Amino acid sequence: MTDTAAPAGLDLEKLAAHLKSVGFGQFDGPLSARLISGGRSNLTYELTDGSRRLVLRRPPLGHVLATAHDMAREHRVLTALAGTAVPVPRTHHLCEDPDVIGAPFYLMDLVEGTPYRTVEQLLPLGPERARSISERMIDTLAALHAVDPNAVGLGDFGRPEGFLGRQVRRWTTQLENSRSRDLPEADELHELLVARLPHDGAAGIVHGDFRLDNLLVDDHDEVAAVLDWEMATLGDPLTDVALLLVYQRLARLDAGFPVSTVSQAPGFLSDDELLARYDAAGGRDVSDMAFHLALAYYKLAVILEGIYFRYRQGKTVGEGFDKIGDGVTPLLHEGIAVLR
Structure with a gap:
């Protein structure tokens, strides 16, 4: 029954x-x-x-x-x-x-915990707890990237060879399938990414969308669980770090696409503090993040353009989608600036 x-x-x-x-x-x-x-x-x-x-x-x-x-x-x-x-x-x-x-x-x-997404959720906790939560977040990411895929039976979970090149091609193809207007900045950023494509580094497990609201944080401010593994694969772990940084920067940009605003909470780790903490926790070498940051900006710009494209076709219902296209060019400009 x-x-x-x-x-x-x-x-x-x-x-x-x-x-x-x-x-x-x-x-x-x-x-x-x-x-x-x-x-x-x-x-x-x-x-x-x-x-x-x-x-x-x-x-x-x-x-x-x-x-x-x-x-x-x-x-x-x-x-x-x-x-x-x-x-x-x-x-x-x-x-x-x-x-x-x-x-x-x-x-x-079922794991009990809170997926913090907004600054308003963190403000009542105070700066010390906000800092602690952000530290645990980045420590968890470093722990993920320290896992040997072969040791846990994930050696064939993806194709790490040529991962970054495939990412550039994937998002370029997606943009072409949803392009409804001239975006010269997208063409420029694509050319820069192709020209600056780095060699493959040591592969690791990539979450694909690592941010605080994809984690459950318990009452002791510890990470109780990492969720939403639908984009997970083997590849360059720095793509996780770069996307997390860009999510933080989006909260400061007038791009119309603040996926998460937790980084605006007093006490939350700044970009530089986040990188330093990741390095101290045994993460990958973050001395040169330019390409990875530019790729993250490109990826999110393409996602936004796809949403705007569907809106113009009348396939997206809801408020605010008429303005979402305004966020594409600022993201592309940020990506170009990082590589320039």
Whole structure:
């Protein structure tokens, strides 16, 4: 028996029957669920029988790119990192049969914590706690980059050779597929990135979107779990560092795209302090971040242009999308300035 008030994207009756058929003994009573987060990203539900709570992850509703919403890859990296210095939820079950709930899914522990995203969330904590949280954040990133992929069974998790070149090509192709206006700055930044492409460094596990609101922070200001591994791969770990820095800088830029504003909280590590802390925690060499920062600006500019393109086609619903295109050129200018 299951709760009939299931959220969209989750057939509780079929799920309960599947879990019983595979001998999954975590739940005893009727199942109920609530959507924790969702949208264009993977959907996350809290699943419970009234006593035990777990989290279920599945791809977004509708047509999705398998490479961007691969549940088996997410499940694999989480399972591999268990027991390392990187805090991750414990995984319990992977189902790759789309007939059960309409898409592949996996189950993992529910971890208590706060995904801080805005300066307003951190202000009541005070400067000392904000600093401590930002220190734990960057220490966790350094710990991830210190993991030997081969030692945890992830030696074939990606193709690190030529990773940066593929990143440039990927975002250039995406821009061409969503270009609706002249963007000479994009062409200039692309040319600079191609000309300054560095040699491959030592490969590591790349999270792909590492920032504070993709972490759960507990009541003691420790990182309880790193979440949202859908972009994880093997490649150049400095792309994680650069993207984190650019997210911080976006909070100071008038670019119309403040993904996170936590870096504006008093006490939060500055850009230079963040790099110094990463280095002290055993992270990779950050003495020359120019290319990686420019690539991060390019990536986010392309993402913004794609959103603006869909808005102009009438495929995006909501407020503020008419202004989002204004943020593209400032990001491109920042990327050019870094390489110039």
